[in-house]
Amino acid sequence: MNAVLNTVLQARAALVERLGQDAVLTDPADQARYCRDWHGDVASGTVAVIRPRSTEDVSKAMRACAELGLAVVPQGGNTGLVLGGIPDQPDHQVIISLERMNRVRRIDEDDFSAVVEAGCIVANIKEAVDAHGMLFPLGFGAEGSAQIGGSVGTNAGGINVLRYGMTRELVLGLEVVLPDGSIWDGLTTLRKDNRGISLRQLFIGAEGTLGIVTAVALKLLPRPTQVETALLGVASLHDAIALYRRARRDCCDLMTAFEFMPPEAFMLAIEAQPDLKMPIAGDYPAYVLMEVSGSGLVDIKTLLDQFLENVLEDGMVQDGVVAASRAQGINLWRFREGMNEGQAMRGVHLRTDVSVSLSTMAEFVERTLFVLKQAFPDSLSIAYGHVGDGNAHINVLPPASADIAERQRILYVGKNLINELVYEYQGSISAEHGIGRLKRPEFEQKLAPAHKALLVAIRKAIDPEGRMNPGCQVLAD
Amino acid sequence: MNAVLNTVLQARAALVERLGQDAVLTDPADQARYCRDWHGDVASGTVAVIRPRSTEDVSKAMRACAELGLAVVPQGGNTGLVLGGIPDQPDHQVIISLERMNRVRRIDEDDFSAVVEAGCIVANIKEAVDAHGMLFPLGFGAEGSAQIGGSVGTNAGGINVLRYGMTRELVLGLEVVLPDGSIWDGLTTLRKDNRGISLRQLFIGAEGTLGIVTAVALKLLPRPTQVETALLGVASLHDAIALYRRARRDCCDLMTAFEFMPPEAFMLAIEAQPDLKMPIAGDYPAYVLMEVSGSGLVDIKTLLDQFLENVLEDGMVQDGVVAASRAQGINLWRFREGMNEGQAMRGVHLRTDVSVSLSTMAEFVERTLFVLKQAFPDSLSIAYGHVGDGNAHINVLPPASADIAERQRILYVGKNLINELVYEYQGSISAEHGIGRLKRPEFEQKLAPAHKALLVAIRKAIDPEGRMNPGCQVLAD
Numbered sequence: 021m022n023a024v025l026n027t028v029l030q031a032r033a034a035l036v037e038r039l040g041q042d043a044v045l046t047d048p049a050d051q052a053r054y055c056r057d058w059h060g061d062v063a064s065g066t067v068a069v070i071r072p073r074s075t076e077d078v079s080k081a082m083r084a085c086a087e088l089g090l091a092v093v094p095q096g097g098n099t100g101l102v103l104g105g106i107p108d109q110p111d112h113q114v115i116i117s118l119e120r121m122n123r124v125r126r127i128d129e130d131d132f133s134a135v136v137e138a139g140c141i142v143a144n145i146k147e148a149v150d151a152h153g154m155l156f157p158l159g160f161g162a163e164g165s166a167q168i169g170g171s172v173g174t175n176a177g178g179i180n181v182l183r184y185g186m187t188r189e190l191v192l193g194l195e196v197v198l199p200d201g202s203i204w205d206g207l208t209t210l211r212k213d214n215r216g217i218s219l220r221q222l223f224i225g226a227e228g229t230l231g232i233v234t235a236v237a238l239k240l241l242p243r244p245t246q247v248e249t250a251l252l253g254v255a256s257l258h259d260a261i262a263l264y265r266r267a268r269r270d271c272c273d274l275m276t277a278f279e280f281m282p283p284e285a286f287m288l289a290i291e292a293q294p295d296l297k298m299p300i301a302g303d304y305p306a307y308v309l310m311e312v313s314g315s316g317l318v319d320i321k322t323l324l325d326q327f328l329e330n331v332l333e334d335g336m337v338q339d340g341v342v343a344a345s346r347a348q349g350i351n352l353w354r355f356r357e358g359m360n361e362g363q364a365m366r367g368v369h370l371r372t373d374v375s376v377s378l379s380t381m382a383e384f385v386e387r388t389l390f391v392l393k394q395a396f397p398d399s400l401s402i403a404y405g406h407v408g409d410g411n412a413h414i415n416v417l418p419p420a421s422a423d424i425a426e427r428q429r430i431l432y433v434g435k436n437l438i439n440e441l442v443y444e445y446q447g448s449i450s451a452e453h454g455i456g457r458l459k460r461p462e463f464e465q466k467l468a469p470a471h472k473a474l475l476v477a478i479r480k481a482i483d484p485e486g487r488m489n490p491g492c493q494v495l496a497d
Numbered sequence: 498m499n500a501v502l503n504t505v506l507q508a509r510a511a512l513v514e515r516l517g518q519d520a521v522l523t524d525p526a527d528q529a530r531y532c533r534d535w536h537g538d539v540a541s542g543t544v545a546v547i548r549p550r551s552t553e554d555v556s557k558a559m560r561a562c563a564e565l566g567l568a569v570v571p572q573g574g575n576t577g578l579v580l581g582g583i584p585d586q587p588d589h590q591v592i593i594s595l596e597r598m599n600r601v602r603r604i605d606e607d608d609f610s611a612v613v614e615a616g617c618i619v620a621n622i623k624e625a626v627d628a629h630g631m632l633f634p635l636g637f638g639a640e641g642s643a644q645i646g647g648s649v650g651t652n653a654g655g656i657n658v659l660r661y662g663m664t665r666e667l668v669l670g671l672e673v674v675l676p677d678g679s680i681w682d683g684l685t686t687l688r689k690d691n692r693g694i695s696l697r698q699l700f701i702g703a704e705g706t707l708g709i710v711t712a713v714a715l716k717l718l719p720r721p722t723q724v725e726t727a728l729l730g731v732a733s734l735h736d737a738i739a740l741y742r743r744a745r746r747d748c749c750d751l752m753t754a755f756e757f758m759p760p761e762a763f764m765l766a767i768e769a770q771p772d773l774k775m776p777i778a779g780d781y782p783a784y785v786l787m788e789v790s791g792s793g794l795v796d797i798k799t800l801l802d803q804f805l806e807n808v809l810e811d812g813m814v815q816d817g818v819v820a821a822s823r824a825q826g827i828n829l830w831r832f833r834e835g836m837n838e839g840q841a842m843r844g845v846h847l848r849t850d851v852s853v854s855l856s857t858m859a860e861f862v863e864r865t866l867f868v869l870k871q872a873f874p875d876s877l878s879i880a881y882g883h884v885g886d887g888n889a890h891i892n893v894l895p896p897a898s899a900d901i902a903e904r905q906r907i908l909y910v911g912k913n914l915i916n917e918l919v920y921e922y923q924g925s926i927s928a929e930h931g932i933g934r935l936k937r938p939e940f941e942q943k944l945a946p947a948h949k950a951l952l953v954a955i956r957k958a959i960d961p962e963g964r965m966n967p968g969c970q971v972l973a974d
Binding site: 128130131132133174175177181182183185186188189198202203204205206208209210211212213214215216217218219221222224225226227229230241242265268269270271272273274314315316317318323326327330375376377378379406408409410411446447448449450451452453454455463468469470471473474475477478480481482493494 | 660683691742750795930932950
């Protein structure tokens with residue numbers, strides 16, 4: 021038996037001894053699903069998967085790992101897209117999965133707030149507060165599996181950010197187990213609290229590098245009672261953005277989503293879900309999926325109808341269809357989700373998540389697609405995303421005939437081409453997915469010295485032994 | 498000449514030598530206005546007031562102070578209410594005033610953003626973006642003097658927080674000069690940017706303890722074209738809060754302000770502005786000043802009229818007046834501002850700024866006022882504030898006959914009585930004003946060890962020599 025294996029086995033035994041058999045998965049077969057990423061691109065291993073049932077359990081697990089000299093990789097629903105929750109040193113890293121901490125601790129509709137444990141699945145939270153007449157507006161494709169702790173760690177975005185903000189804007193308080201096992205109780209639901217530096221802001225988006233989020237206090241809103249959805253055909257992304265600006269003014273703060281899609285989106289969606297029927301007659305160069313919603317005395321239907329009448333008349337929109345029912349509206353959203361599934365079915369491909377300012381978005385996307393078309397004439401390069409946030413997903417789908425080597429080449433070259441343009445436009449190489457392990461090299465490559473010094477100083481201050489999710493976000497020199 | 502004075506004079510000379518005569522105020526007469534707080538309760542002194550004209554100047558000033566072993570107190574419009582910008586060690590601390598850095602660098606309506614220097618006055622920013630058809634929604638009494646850098650440092654709140662959030666929610670990016678004089682350029686206007694920990698969050702609300710904010714990228718919104726204001730008489734604070742909950746749902750995301758005022762507010766306002774006429778016939782136990790606004794196709798007037806008709810019919814409101822014009826609306830707001838002036842005219846008095854959850858706000862305020870009435874039967878104790886944020890200002894105005902000793906006793910005893918109740922309700926002793934130097938003792942007294950350890954660790958990590966605004970927020974042990 022070699023030394024590493026011996027050490028791993030000893031560590032497993034020691035963890036079981038300290039935390040109990042029930043809390044620790046030591047069999048690699050049981051561990052496998054925690055060690056694979058969402059897309060199945062990467063498979064790793066781990067010393068152990070610890071599954072605490074309480075904040076106290078997490079604290080104990082952290083102390084045990086510290087004593088045993090093990091690093092910790094916190095994991096939520098494992099739907100992350102940048103390998104933030106997957107060990108890169110399987111013999112030294114323990115996964116702490118929050119999946120058993122899934123209680124809704126409190127829903128207080130009088131306070132427009134809820135307190136939930138980190139392992140609660142986002143869709144379950146939405147359902148639970150809906151039963152109280154409330155809305156928790158975080159919405160993204162993986163919400164049926166993603167846990168709120170992971171959403172906080174990655175500051176998840178999604179399709180409703182233009183109205184409700186990123187996860188950051190929806191978090192009122194946090195409970196966090198720190199690297200030394202102590203518990204920071206910041207679980208307030210106060211709307212205004214200016215008692216010094218806001219510590220919770222540090223943990224939001226830190227991808228588990230500063231501590232483990234164990235519970236979250238969430239901002240709730242009144243549940244919308246009127247939701248209107250429209251699919252619109254427009255002449256270009258440029259027109260889509262002009263339309264967004266007008267909608268931002270004309271529909272005031274009642275617009276909930278404004279998604280841009282290329283014509284190929286429908287083909288991809290139908291490849292994944294063959295029962296889908298094209299909702300709009302005729303082909304258009306670009307499409308917008310728009311949603312307006314509200315509660316109470318506002319008249320959302322009249323608002324959207326009036327808006328569409330005006331913009332059709334002004335030629336900003338070429339054609340459009342408004343969902344006649346909520347079911348039809350949900351059906352329109354199936355194209356948006358189906359497009360992602362269709363891409364996954366095309367095999368290994370390049371996915372990106374970039375943002376630029378809204379003033380330069382059309383130019384940036386058009387230039388990027390042109391460059392990609394030149395570089396990969398046989399691939400399908402598409403751009404779609406959240407117009408209101410300046411956030412585009414620009415992806416390259418290699419032809420079916422491409423072998424894995426060719427696909428890897430396209431991934432590598434394509435990513436660099438896109439990043440170069442992102443830098444030119446002073447954009448972000450990660451708008452909503454985070455840095456994790458996947459994007460760390462690109463992130464560090466362009467990090468200004470003052471920025472890096474601050475990141476490293478903060479990390480060392482809170483985790484002096486470097487035990488929290490090493491390999492994620494930024495490395496100390 | 499004693500040693501301290503000698504050192505101070507030497508430091509002044511050294512600063513002038515390094516930074517030039519134009520940049521440094523060394524005469525105590527010229528320094529005086531920077532060393533007094535907004536209410537005139539405290540007067541201090543300083544080694545020098547440095548007034549840089551550029552980010553480079555700030556960087557140079559920071560390096561000079563470091564070389565000379567001087568501490569730095571950043572100062573904006575000096576409208577803070579907790580002595581965050583007033584030196585507590587006049588012989589060792591230099592004020593860096595940002596007042597000369599007052600350029601609007603860019604307004605980009607296509608990006609819904611602006612970039613301004615830290616010394617820009619908030620009201621001037623609002624005016625500048627208004628000319629571009631945009632809204633910068635930060636709004637509070639001192640906005641005509643307060644600078645945006647100070648608003649960022651204190652995470653200023655105000656009257657529109659329920660719709661637009663605190664300053665934090667309005668900041669897209671920052672430029673900061675760090676304690677070692679290096680410049681951190683985080684001046685992006687990106688809506689979504691998940692490249693690791695969000696450093697700007699650290700500086701927002703840090704009250705200049707981690708660096709000096711030199712420029713700010715701001716989120717803009719479409720300028721509202723319809724604004725409706727109403728003053729409503731209700732039976733109690735309890736009813737006012739119930740009304741808020743209903744308005745939150747019925748007026749959806751179009752409510753801009755919902756202020757609670759006691760009957761005495763009108764008396765105080767008229768004491769300060771004798772030309773004010775009571776806008777509502779009859780006396781009511783409590784009042785609500787409510788504003789709904791929007792742009793584009795929403796019909797704000799119909800919305801507010803319909804809402805008021807319903808709540809009058811349901812008995813939630815006893816009487817109300819809707820401003821017939823924007824001028825009348827502004828006039829209603831004069832009572833809200835005049836009430837503050839009226840309090841100031843009553844001489845030294847207790848002012849607080851506390852928050853609790855919305856579910857417990859009515860009970861908390863009623864209990865607190867009861868306790869204050871028992872303790873100070875001859876004083877006028879009033880509560881008013883931002884209902885939607887759970888934020889109340891509970892103040893005690895001693896009788897005219899009270900001498901300064903008696904006033905100081907009321908301040909001391911009253912503050913402790915209020916704080917005890919705030920702690921019982923798990924509220925905040927500083928909802929929107931910050932900690933500064935004034936609230937540091939109370940803040941530190943109740944600081945949980947894990948919380949304090951984090952604050953101290955971060956401060957030491959970023960400012961290892963403890964040179965940034967020492968005495969403010971929290972002391973290292």
